[in-house]
Amino acid sequence: MPGFGSEKGVILRQFFALAQGKGGRAAVLPRRSLAKRDRLSADRRRGHNGGPPPCDDANMDASDRTTHEQIRQALAERFGAEFDVPCTLPGADELARIARHRSHRKYRADPVPPELLRLLFACALSAPSKSDLQQADIVHVADRARVKAIVDLIPDMPWINAAPVFLVFCGNNRRIRQIGEWRGKPFANDHLDHFMNAAVDAGLVMMNFIRAAEAVGLGACPISAVRNHPHEVSNLLALPDWVFPVAGLTVGYPAETGRISARLPLEVTVHVDRHDERALERRIDDYDRRRRELQPYRRQRHSGRYEDVPDYGWSEDKARQYAVPERADFGAFIRAKRFRLD
Numbered sequence: 001m002p003g004f005g006s007e008k009g010v011i012l013r014q015f016f017a018l019a020q021g022k023g024g025r026a027a028v029l030p031r032r033s034l035a036k037r038d039r040l041s042a043d044r045r046r047g048h049n050g051g052p053p054p055c056d057d058a059n060m061d062a063s064d065r066t067t068h069e070q071i072r073q074a075l076a077e078r079f080g081a082e083f084d085v086p087c088t089l090p091g092a093d094e095l096a097r098i099a100r101h102r103s104h105r106k107y108r109a110d111p112v113p114p115e116l117l118r119l120l121f122a123c124a125l126s127a128p129s130k131s132d133l134q135q136a137d138i139v140h141v142a143d144r145a146r147v148k149a150i151v152d153l154i155p156d157m158p159w160i161n162a163a164p165v166f167l168v169f170c171g172n173n174r175r176i177r178q179i180g181e182w183r184g185k186p187f188a189n190d191h192l193d194h195f196m197n198a199a200v201d202a203g204l205v206m207m208n209f210i211r212a213a214e215a216v217g218l219g220a221c222p223i224s225a226v227r228n229h230p231h232e233v234s235n236l237l238a239l240p241d242w243v244f245p246v247a248g249l250t251v252g253y254p255a256e257t258g259r260i261s262a263r264l265p266l267e268v269t270v271h272v273d274r275h276d277e278r279a280l281e282r283r284i285d286d287y288d289r290r291r292r293e294l295q296p297y298r299r300q301r302h303s304g305r306y307e308d309v310p311d312y313g314w315s316e317d318k319a320r321q322y323a324v325p326e327r328a329d330f331g332a333f334i335r336a337k338r339f340r341l342d
Protein backbone atom coordinates (compact mmCIF):
# COMPACT_ATOMS: atom_id res chain seq x y z
CA MET A 1 0.00 0.00 0.00
CA PRO A 2 1.45 3.45 -0.93
CA GLY A 3 2.38 5.52 2.10
CA PHE A 4 1.79 2.65 4.54
CA GLY A 5 5.38 2.62 5.86
CA SER A 6 5.34 6.34 6.71
CA GLU A 7 1.89 6.08 8.33
CA LYS A 8 3.08 3.13 10.45
CA GLY A 9 6.08 5.19 11.59
CA VAL A 10 3.84 8.07 12.69
CA ILE A 11 1.56 5.71 14.61
CA LEU A 12 4.50 4.08 16.41
CA ARG A 13 6.01 7.46 17.34
CA GLN A 14 2.68 8.61 18.74
CA PHE A 15 2.32 5.37 20.73
CA PHE A 16 5.78 5.65 22.31
CA ALA A 17 5.28 9.34 23.03
CA LEU A 18 2.08 8.55 24.92
CA ALA A 19 3.69 5.64 26.77
CA GLN A 20 6.56 7.88 27.88
CA GLY A 21 4.31 10.80 28.87
CA LYS A 22 5.36 13.05 25.98
CA GLY A 23 3.21 15.26 23.82
CA GLY A 24 1.55 16.97 26.78
CA ARG A 25 -0.14 13.78 28.09
CA ALA A 26 0.86 11.78 31.14
CA ALA A 27 1.58 8.08 30.71
CA VAL A 28 -1.18 5.91 32.14
CA LEU A 29 0.01 2.62 33.64
CA PRO A 30 -2.26 -0.27 34.60
CA ARG A 31 -2.83 -0.65 38.34
CA ARG A 32 -0.75 -3.86 38.40
CA SER A 33 2.17 -2.07 36.71
CA LEU A 34 1.94 0.78 39.22
CA ALA A 35 2.04 -1.70 42.09
CA LYS A 36 5.06 -3.43 40.59
CA ARG A 37 6.80 -0.05 40.06
CA ASP A 38 6.15 0.91 43.68
CA ARG A 39 7.54 -2.39 44.94
CA LEU A 40 10.68 -1.99 42.83
CA SER A 41 11.13 1.58 44.09
CA ALA A 42 10.82 0.41 47.69
CA ASP A 43 13.36 -2.35 47.04
CA ARG A 44 15.80 0.14 45.56
CA ARG A 45 15.41 2.38 48.60
CA ARG A 46 16.32 -0.63 50.74
CA GLY A 47 19.42 -1.18 48.57
CA HIS A 48 18.22 -4.21 46.57
CA ASN A 49 18.54 -2.63 43.10
CA GLY A 50 15.28 -4.15 41.93
CA GLY A 51 16.30 -7.68 42.91
CA PRO A 52 14.24 -10.06 45.03
CA PRO A 53 13.16 -8.48 48.32
CA PRO A 54 14.48 -9.96 51.55
CA CYS A 55 12.38 -12.78 52.93
CA ASP A 56 10.78 -11.87 56.22
CA ASP A 57 7.46 -12.42 57.93
CA ALA A 58 6.12 -9.08 56.71
CA ASN A 59 6.08 -9.96 53.02
CA MET A 60 5.31 -13.71 53.13
CA ASP A 61 2.23 -15.66 54.10
CA ALA A 62 2.54 -18.99 55.95
CA SER A 63 2.32 -21.10 52.79
CA ASP A 64 5.02 -19.08 51.00
CA ARG A 65 7.24 -19.28 54.06
CA THR A 66 6.89 -23.06 54.21
CA THR A 67 7.65 -23.52 50.50
CA HIS A 68 10.63 -21.14 50.67
CA GLU A 69 12.04 -23.05 53.64
CA GLN A 70 11.51 -26.42 51.92
CA ILE A 71 13.56 -25.32 48.91
CA ARG A 72 16.30 -23.80 51.05
CA GLN A 73 16.61 -26.78 53.38
CA ALA A 74 16.47 -29.40 50.61
CA LEU A 75 19.20 -27.72 48.56
CA ALA A 76 21.36 -27.16 51.63
CA GLU A 77 21.07 -30.86 52.46
CA ARG A 78 21.75 -31.95 48.89
CA PHE A 79 24.62 -29.62 48.01
CA GLY A 80 26.01 -28.60 51.42
CA ALA A 81 25.61 -24.91 50.57
CA GLU A 82 23.18 -22.08 51.14
CA PHE A 83 21.08 -20.78 48.24
CA ASP A 84 19.30 -17.46 47.92
CA VAL A 85 15.63 -18.23 47.35
CA PRO A 86 13.48 -15.19 46.47
CA CYS A 87 10.44 -15.04 48.72
CA THR A 88 8.03 -14.10 45.92
CA LEU A 89 9.04 -16.73 43.39
CA PRO A 90 6.69 -17.91 40.62
CA GLY A 91 6.52 -21.70 40.49
CA ALA A 92 7.99 -22.11 43.98
CA ASP A 93 5.86 -25.20 44.64
CA GLU A 94 7.30 -26.93 41.58
CA LEU A 95 10.85 -25.94 42.52
CA ALA A 96 10.31 -27.30 46.03
CA ARG A 97 9.14 -30.62 44.58
CA ILE A 98 12.21 -30.82 42.32
CA ALA A 99 14.63 -29.82 45.10
CA ARG A 100 13.13 -32.40 47.48
CA HIS A 101 13.24 -35.26 44.94
CA ARG A 102 13.86 -38.73 46.36
CA SER A 103 14.05 -42.14 44.71
CA HIS A 104 11.64 -44.68 46.21
CA ARG A 105 12.11 -48.44 46.29
CA LYS A 106 9.40 -49.40 48.80
CA TYR A 107 5.74 -48.96 47.91
CA ARG A 108 2.34 -49.41 49.44
CA ALA A 109 0.14 -52.07 47.88
CA ASP A 110 -2.36 -49.47 46.60
CA PRO A 111 -2.75 -49.76 42.82
CA VAL A 112 -2.19 -46.77 40.55
CA PRO A 113 -5.51 -46.07 38.76
CA PRO A 114 -5.29 -46.73 34.99
CA GLU A 115 -6.74 -43.31 34.16
CA LEU A 116 -4.07 -41.62 36.30
CA LEU A 117 -1.34 -43.68 34.64
CA ARG A 118 -2.62 -42.67 31.20
CA LEU A 119 -2.58 -39.01 32.29
CA LEU A 120 1.02 -39.37 33.47
CA PHE A 121 2.00 -40.95 30.14
CA ALA A 122 0.61 -37.91 28.33
CA CYS A 123 2.46 -35.52 30.66
CA ALA A 124 5.69 -37.50 30.22
CA LEU A 125 5.44 -37.43 26.44
CA SER A 126 4.94 -33.67 26.55
CA ALA A 127 8.72 -33.45 27.08
CA PRO A 128 10.97 -31.68 24.54
CA SER A 129 11.97 -33.80 21.56
CA LYS A 130 14.95 -33.34 19.26
CA SER A 131 13.68 -31.70 16.04
CA ASP A 132 10.16 -32.90 16.93
CA LEU A 133 11.22 -36.42 15.85
CA GLN A 134 9.46 -37.96 18.91
CA GLN A 135 11.78 -40.95 19.26
CA ALA A 136 10.75 -42.15 22.73
CA ASP A 137 8.35 -44.97 23.66
CA ILE A 138 7.07 -46.28 26.99
CA VAL A 139 6.37 -49.98 27.55
CA HIS A 140 4.04 -50.58 30.50
CA VAL A 141 4.89 -54.09 31.68
CA ALA A 142 1.48 -54.94 33.13
CA ASP A 143 1.83 -58.74 32.94
CA ARG A 144 3.23 -59.69 36.35
CA ALA A 145 4.78 -62.88 34.93
CA ARG A 146 6.70 -60.72 32.48
CA VAL A 147 7.80 -58.41 35.30
CA LYS A 148 9.03 -61.43 37.24
CA ALA A 149 10.95 -62.66 34.21
CA ILE A 150 12.78 -59.31 34.06
CA VAL A 151 13.40 -59.33 37.82
CA ASP A 152 14.87 -62.84 37.54
CA LEU A 153 17.54 -61.30 35.31
CA ILE A 154 18.35 -58.76 38.05
CA PRO A 155 18.43 -60.90 41.22
CA ASP A 156 19.82 -58.14 43.47
CA MET A 157 16.68 -56.02 42.90
CA PRO A 158 13.80 -58.27 44.03
CA TRP A 159 11.87 -55.23 45.27
CA ILE A 160 10.99 -54.42 41.63
CA ASN A 161 8.42 -57.24 41.89
CA ALA A 162 6.58 -55.38 44.66
CA ALA A 163 6.18 -52.15 42.69
CA PRO A 164 2.57 -51.64 41.54
CA VAL A 165 3.81 -50.33 38.16
CA PHE A 166 6.87 -51.23 36.11
CA LEU A 167 7.74 -49.29 32.96
CA VAL A 168 10.54 -49.49 30.42
CA PHE A 169 11.49 -46.32 28.55
CA CYS A 170 12.83 -46.97 25.07
CA GLY A 171 14.56 -45.08 22.31
CA ASN A 172 12.74 -45.58 19.00
CA ASN A 173 14.57 -44.74 15.78
CA ARG A 174 12.45 -47.24 13.86
CA ARG A 175 9.37 -45.05 13.43
CA ILE A 176 11.18 -42.24 11.61
CA ARG A 177 12.75 -44.80 9.24
CA GLN A 178 9.32 -46.26 8.50
CA ILE A 179 7.96 -42.78 7.78
CA GLY A 180 10.81 -42.20 5.34
CA GLU A 181 9.95 -45.42 3.51
CA TRP A 182 6.25 -44.55 3.36
CA ARG A 183 7.08 -41.11 1.94
CA GLY A 184 9.68 -42.43 -0.51
CA LYS A 185 12.68 -40.74 1.12
CA PRO A 186 16.11 -42.25 1.95
CA PHE A 187 17.39 -42.42 5.53
CA ALA A 188 20.66 -40.53 5.07
CA ASN A 189 21.65 -40.19 8.75
CA ASP A 190 22.67 -43.73 9.65
CA HIS A 191 25.37 -42.91 12.22
CA LEU A 192 25.94 -42.46 15.95
CA ASP A 193 23.96 -39.22 16.31
CA HIS A 194 20.59 -40.76 15.47
CA PHE A 195 21.09 -43.35 18.23
CA MET A 196 22.02 -40.61 20.70
CA ASN A 197 18.98 -38.51 19.74
CA ALA A 198 16.62 -41.39 20.50
CA ALA A 199 18.37 -42.19 23.80
CA VAL A 200 18.22 -38.55 24.95
CA ASP A 201 14.54 -38.29 23.98
CA ALA A 202 13.78 -41.37 26.10
CA GLY A 203 15.67 -39.90 29.06
CA LEU A 204 13.76 -36.63 28.82
CA VAL A 205 10.43 -38.47 28.73
CA MET A 206 11.37 -40.57 31.75
CA MET A 207 12.35 -37.47 33.76
CA ASN A 208 9.08 -35.80 32.79
CA PHE A 209 7.21 -38.89 33.98
CA ILE A 210 9.02 -38.80 37.33
CA ARG A 211 8.15 -35.11 37.81
CA ALA A 212 4.51 -35.73 36.94
CA ALA A 213 4.34 -38.78 39.20
CA GLU A 214 5.79 -36.90 42.17
CA ALA A 215 3.31 -34.06 41.60
CA VAL A 216 0.41 -36.48 42.29
CA GLY A 217 2.03 -38.14 45.29
CA LEU A 218 3.69 -41.12 43.61
CA GLY A 219 7.30 -42.20 43.95
CA ALA A 220 9.61 -43.77 41.40
CA CYS A 221 13.07 -45.27 40.93
CA PRO A 222 14.93 -45.60 37.59
CA ILE A 223 16.35 -49.05 36.81
CA SER A 224 19.35 -48.89 34.47
CA ALA A 225 19.97 -52.59 35.17
CA VAL A 226 17.56 -53.52 32.35
CA ARG A 227 20.62 -52.87 30.15
CA ASN A 228 22.54 -55.60 31.98
CA HIS A 229 20.64 -58.13 29.89
CA PRO A 230 19.47 -56.11 26.87
CA HIS A 231 18.89 -59.08 24.54
CA GLU A 232 16.62 -60.88 27.03
CA VAL A 233 14.70 -57.71 27.97
CA SER A 234 14.30 -56.82 24.31
CA ASN A 235 12.91 -60.29 23.56
CA LEU A 236 10.54 -60.20 26.54
CA LEU A 237 9.14 -56.85 25.37
CA ALA A 238 9.18 -57.75 21.63
CA LEU A 239 11.28 -54.70 20.78
CA PRO A 240 11.96 -54.65 17.01
CA ASP A 241 15.06 -53.40 15.19
CA TRP A 242 16.05 -49.80 16.00
CA VAL A 243 14.10 -49.86 19.31
CA PHE A 244 16.12 -50.35 22.49
CA PRO A 245 15.61 -50.13 26.28
CA VAL A 246 17.11 -47.08 27.99
CA ALA A 247 15.92 -47.65 31.57
CA GLY A 248 13.18 -49.24 33.59
CA LEU A 249 11.14 -47.37 36.20
CA THR A 250 9.29 -48.63 39.26
CA VAL A 251 6.27 -46.53 40.27
CA GLY A 252 3.90 -46.54 43.22
CA TYR A 253 2.73 -44.77 46.35
CA PRO A 254 5.79 -44.55 48.66
CA ALA A 255 5.77 -46.67 51.82
CA GLU A 256 8.39 -44.43 53.45
CA THR A 257 9.68 -40.91 53.17
CA GLY A 258 12.95 -41.74 51.48
CA ARG A 259 16.02 -39.54 51.66
CA ILE A 260 17.62 -36.70 49.75
CA SER A 261 20.81 -37.87 48.03
CA ALA A 262 23.82 -35.62 48.49
CA ARG A 263 25.20 -34.28 45.21
CA LEU A 264 28.53 -32.87 44.05
CA PRO A 265 28.83 -29.12 44.65
CA LEU A 266 27.88 -26.80 41.81
CA GLU A 267 31.53 -25.64 41.68
CA VAL A 268 32.31 -29.09 40.24
CA THR A 269 29.40 -29.50 37.82
CA VAL A 270 28.49 -25.97 36.63
CA HIS A 271 30.96 -24.10 34.40
CA VAL A 272 30.92 -20.56 33.01
CA ASP A 273 32.22 -19.99 29.47
CA ARG A 274 34.78 -22.81 29.67
CA HIS A 275 35.27 -26.16 31.39
CA ASP A 276 37.11 -25.70 34.66
CA GLU A 277 38.73 -28.46 36.77
CA ARG A 278 40.66 -26.25 39.17
CA ALA A 279 40.63 -27.65 42.72
CA LEU A 280 38.63 -30.66 41.48
CA GLU A 281 40.43 -33.27 43.60
CA ARG A 282 40.07 -31.18 46.77
CA ARG A 283 36.39 -30.64 46.11
CA ILE A 284 35.85 -34.36 45.55
CA ASP A 285 37.60 -35.06 48.86
CA ASP A 286 35.41 -32.49 50.60
CA TYR A 287 32.31 -34.05 49.05
CA ASP A 288 33.42 -37.52 50.21
CA ARG A 289 33.68 -36.26 53.80
CA ARG A 290 30.30 -34.53 53.71
CA ARG A 291 28.58 -37.54 52.18
CA ARG A 292 30.16 -39.93 54.69
CA GLU A 293 28.69 -37.85 57.49
CA LEU A 294 25.23 -37.75 55.91
CA GLN A 295 24.94 -41.11 54.15
CA PRO A 296 27.73 -43.58 54.99
CA TYR A 297 27.89 -46.66 52.80
CA ARG A 298 26.63 -49.80 54.51
CA ARG A 299 29.16 -51.98 52.70
CA GLN A 300 32.21 -51.57 50.52
CA ARG A 301 31.84 -52.51 46.86
CA HIS A 302 33.76 -55.53 45.54
CA SER A 303 35.22 -56.25 48.98
CA GLY A 304 36.55 -59.61 47.74
CA ARG A 305 38.58 -57.83 45.08
CA TYR A 306 39.73 -54.78 47.04
CA GLU A 307 40.77 -54.31 50.67
CA ASP A 308 38.42 -52.40 52.95
CA VAL A 309 39.48 -48.81 53.60
CA PRO A 310 38.62 -46.77 56.72
CA ASP A 311 37.42 -43.63 54.91
CA TYR A 312 35.28 -45.31 52.28
CA GLY A 313 33.36 -42.68 50.33
CA TRP A 314 31.62 -41.87 47.08
CA SER A 315 34.76 -41.52 44.97
CA GLU A 316 36.20 -44.85 46.16
CA ASP A 317 32.86 -46.54 45.52
CA LYS A 318 32.57 -45.17 41.97
CA ALA A 319 36.22 -45.92 41.18
CA ARG A 320 35.61 -49.54 42.20
CA GLN A 321 32.37 -49.71 40.24
CA TYR A 322 34.04 -48.71 37.00
CA ALA A 323 37.13 -50.83 37.66
CA VAL A 324 35.08 -53.94 36.87
CA PRO A 325 33.69 -54.53 33.34
CA GLU A 326 29.95 -53.92 33.08
CA ARG A 327 27.59 -54.09 30.08
CA ALA A 328 30.51 -54.69 27.75
CA ASP A 329 28.10 -56.31 25.26
CA PHE A 330 25.71 -53.35 25.04
CA GLY A 331 27.41 -51.93 21.95
CA ALA A 332 27.09 -55.30 20.22
CA PHE A 333 23.41 -55.39 21.21
CA ILE A 334 22.81 -51.92 19.71
CA ARG A 335 24.58 -52.93 16.50
CA ALA A 336 22.46 -56.08 16.40
CA LYS A 337 19.47 -53.72 16.46
CA ARG A 338 20.90 -52.52 13.11
CA PHE A 339 22.23 -49.22 14.40
CA ARG A 340 25.45 -47.95 12.86
CA LEU A 341 27.57 -46.15 15.44
CA ASP A 342 30.14 -44.53 13.15
